[in-house]
Amino acid sequence: MIGAPLLEAEGLIMRFGGVTAVAGVDFSLGEGELHCLVGPNGAGKSTFFKMLCGQLKPTAGDVRLRGRSIAGLPAARIARLGVGVKTQVPSLFDGLTAMASVRVATDAVLPPTLSRRRAEEALERMGVSRLAGHVVGRLAHGQRQLVELAMVIAQKPDLILLDEPAAGMTGAEVDRLGDLIVELARSSSVIVVEHDMAFIRRIARTVTVFSQGRVLAQGPAAEVLADARVRDVYLGKEAA
Amino acid sequence: MTLRDALGWLLVGAAALYALVAVPAGGELTTMINGSIYASYAILALSLALIWGYAGILSFGQAAFFGLAGYVYAVAGLNLESTPLAAVIAVAAAAGFAALLGYFMFWGRISDVYLGVITLTVSLILYRFINQTAGEEWTIGAAPLGGFNGIPSTPILAPPGHPDEPFLPEQIYMLAVAALFACYVICKLAMATRFGRAVIAIRENEGRAELLGYDTRLYKLGIFTLGGAIAGVGGVLFANSVFVSPNMFSLQTNGQVIIWVIVGGLGTFAGPVIGCFLLMALSTGLGSLDAGPSFAVLDPNLVMGVVLTLCVLGLRQGLLPTALAFGGRLVAKARATRGRGAAELRRPAEERP
Numbered sequence: 001m002i003g004a005p006l007l008e009a010e011g012l013i014m015r016f017g018g019v020t021a022v023a024g025v026d027f028s029l030g031e032g033e034l035h036c037l038v039g040p041n042g043a044g045k046s047t048f049f050k051m052l053c054g055q056l057k058p059t060a061g062d063v064r065l066r067g068r069s070i071a072g073l074p075a076a077r078i079a080r081l082g083v084g085v086k087t088q089v090p091s092l093f094d095g096l097t098a099m100a101s102v103r104v105a106t107d108a109v110l111p112p113t114l115s116r117r118r119a120e121e122a123l124e125r126m127g128v129s130r131l132a133g134h135v136v137g138r139l140a141h142g143q144r145q146l147v148e149l150a151m152v153i154a155q156k157p158d159l160i161l162l163d164e165p166a167a168g169m170t171g172a173e174v175d176r177l178g179d180l181i182v183e184l185a186r187s188s189s190v191i192v193v194e195h196d197m198a199f200i201r202r203i204a205r206t207v208t209v210f211s212q213g214r215v216l217a218q219g220p221a222a223e224v225l226a227d228a229r230v231r232d233v234y235l236g237k238e239a240a
Numbered sequence: 241m242t243l244r245d246a247l248g249w250l251l252v253g254a255a256a257l258y259a260l261v262a263v264p265a266g267g268e269l270t271t272m273i274n275g276s277i278y279a280s281y282a283i284l285a286l287s288l289a290l291i292w293g294y295a296g297i298l299s300f301g302q303a304a305f306f307g308l309a310g311y312v313y314a315v316a317g318l319n320l321e322s323t324p325l326a327a328v329i330a331v332a333a334a335a336g337f338a339a340l341l342g343y344f345m346f347w348g349r350i351s352d353v354y355l356g357v358i359t360l361t362v363s364l365i366l367y368r369f370i371n372q373t374a375g376e377e378w379t380i381g382a383a384p385l386g387g388f389n390g391i392p393s394t395p396i397l398a399p400p401g402h403p404d405e406p407f408l409p410e411q412i413y414m415l416a417v418a419a420l421f422a423c424y425v426i427c428k429l430a431m432a433t434r435f436g437r438a439v440i441a442i443r444e445n446e447g448r449a450e451l452l453g454y455d456t457r458l459y460k461l462g463i464f465t466l467g468g469a470i471a472g473v474g475g476v477l478f479a480n481s482v483f484v485s486p487n488m489f490s491l492q493t494n495g496q497v498i499i500w501v502i503v504g505g506l507g508t509f510a511g512p513v514i515g516c517f518l519l520m521a522l523s524t525g526l527g528s529l530d531a532g533p534s535f536a537v538l539d540p541n542l543v544m545g546v547v548l549t550l551c552v553l554g555l556r557q558g559l560l561p562t563a564l565a566f567g568g569r570l571v572a573k574a575r576a577t578r579g580r581g582a583a584e585l586r587r588p589a590e591e592r593p
Contacts, residue, residue, distance in 0.1 A: 053451065079453035091451070093444035104441040107434045108453045115434075151452065 005064075006031045006159060006189050007052070012061035012071075014047050021047040023213035024061070029159075034185035036200045036221070037193045039210030040233060045193050046088060048210065049163050052191070053085045054078040065159070079108075084157030088164050088193075090144045094137030098128060098147045101136055105151040122154035123147075127176065141168040149177075153184065160184060163193045178202050197234075201225065209233065244564075252424065252510060259417045264410060272413035276481040278520045279416035283423050283474030284493075285500040285512040290427050291467035293507045294436070296443035297460060300356040301363030302471055302497055307488030308366065309334035309472030310394075310479040311385070317395035318383035324400050331472040338468020339461065346457040346464070360494060367489035390485025397480050407480075416477045420513070423470050427509050430466065439463050503551045505558025514559060522547065 009027040013020070022044040029035055037045040050056040052063055054075035063071040070078050079085070093101045102119040110118055123129045126146045131139060136147055145168060152160060162181070166174045181203050184190055194200050200207065204221040211233045217224045224230060263275060284306045291297045309330040316326035341362060345355055374387025383391065396406035397415070407415065430436050442449045442456045449456050475488065487493060496519075504515025526543050555562045
């Protein structure tokens with residue numbers, strides 16, 4: 001851990017009827033840390049992610065941001081506390097242009113005089129300035145991912161949560177995204193949920209591996225990803 | 241401001257000039273009485289255009305605020321010395337009622353068709369309630385609610401300080417048209433602010449807006465209340481153009497306003513106003529044929545039904561967006577032709593055919 005804990009989860013549980021998606025997870029993230037959540041499909045990482053950003057209210061347990069409990073708070077309140085979220089399925093304003101979409105993000109945190117400039121900077125940083133006047137609903141999947149990321153980074157949040165940010169991107173876009181996430185981690189703490197192991201190896205400093213709603217392993221990326229249990233989970237031996 | 245926006249304002253300004261200068265100069269009293277009724281209804285259409293077209297909130301009972309403001313105005317006007325004060329109270333009552341209803345709906349996370357059902361039900365409850373207020377016991381101060389007949393003695397607005405000199409129908413017409421343009425400008429300006437941009441974003445994707453830190457309930461409540469206030473302005477002017485009656489809350493009024501918005505063009509402000517004026521004029525025109533020998537062929541309801549069916553089938557975007565898209569295609573074509581012509585001129589003479 002690089003600094004004092006920014007985000008902590010304690011005994012986090014999420015049940016949907018009789019199904020337990022997350023079964024008591026403890027987690028801690030330091031200031032300025034870049035952390036990846038990995039695991040096979042159905043491991044509970046996306047449910048865990050949604051509890052962090054307020055999209056789901058935990059059945060039990062607590063989530064604390066800088067020591068303040070945020071478990072069960074509405075997503076808008078958590079966002080205003082400095083948490084930026086990129087969802088698994090791109091969540092955009094399809095009828096608006098890329099610029100108008102990012103303006104909505106910057107309007108939420110800045111006065112009008114500064115909002116436009118910040119939106120332009122965010123689009124430029126994501127390399128999509130040329131798409132500023134394009135309607136988001138007509139963009140290609142990878143471009144939509146980049147516009148959504150521009151919306152998130154434009155607010156300059158303290159904590160950035162990214163759920164499968166590289167999904168549907170081209171090789172060049174993934175490379176650029178990897179560099180960008182590493183750069184973002186210099187000014188914000190970042191949690192990335194991801195499947196792509198090559199991408200994780202490239203960006204992650206620390207990794208938490210989820211399996212069947214629990215934390216299977218946690219620690220430095222190289223060490224955890226070399227763990228035999230983690231390999232078993234990914235190769236399906238545990239299930240067999 | 242883009243060229244298209246500038247042209248839009250120019251056309252709206254020209255329409256305002258025509259309605260406020262040319263029509264009164266013609267001096268036809270019937271035209272002006274009809275004009276004030278149309279303008280009142282157009283303000284109602286504008287209120288639905290705002291909350292449905294821009295905020296994505298389909299209120300099936302927008303006439304509730306229209307009728308409520310009309311009745312509050314009539315009752316307050318009959319009990320108070322000042323009709324302008326009664327008008328202010330009426331608009332505030334419509335806005336307040338919209339805020340109260342909106343609070344329960346938006347904090348209860350009710351949306352889509354359920355919101356439509358609730359708003360329609362509220363309007364029909366008011367309709368049923370007012371309909372049964374015929375007895376003398378239903379008198380508020382000096383104002384008998386009048387049941388099915390409404391309040392034919394609805395007071396006419398008078399200038400502040402001159403309660404005995406009510407406005408003439410021509411002046412009510414001018415007031416109604418001026419109020420319509422004022423409401424249009426308020427709607428346009430509201431949508432150009434940070435609040436307006438957030439409302440449109442919430443219409444596009446409420447979940448994403450929340451993830452960006454917007455308490456969407458507050459924004460929806462704000463726009464719904466503004467819509468209620470605007471519908472209230474329409475109700476007050478309608479009360480001054482005719483008089484208040486339970487029909488202001490009826491299913492027919494609620495249905496009509498939705499049709500005006502659809503035919504004029506959802507997602508625009510001028511479209512629903514145009515839709516309202518055209519369909520009201522058509523309805524009035526067909527209604528005047530009703531006693532003639534052509535009655536059997538030109539039944540107004542049948543003709544109106546055919547017109548609406550054709551509009552929905554042929555102009556899915558509505559009149560104004562279709563016309564704008566057509567204009568846009570013409571401009572693009574003209575530019576392409578001019579571009580080809582210029583390229584042709586740049587070619588050396590010997591290469592030209």
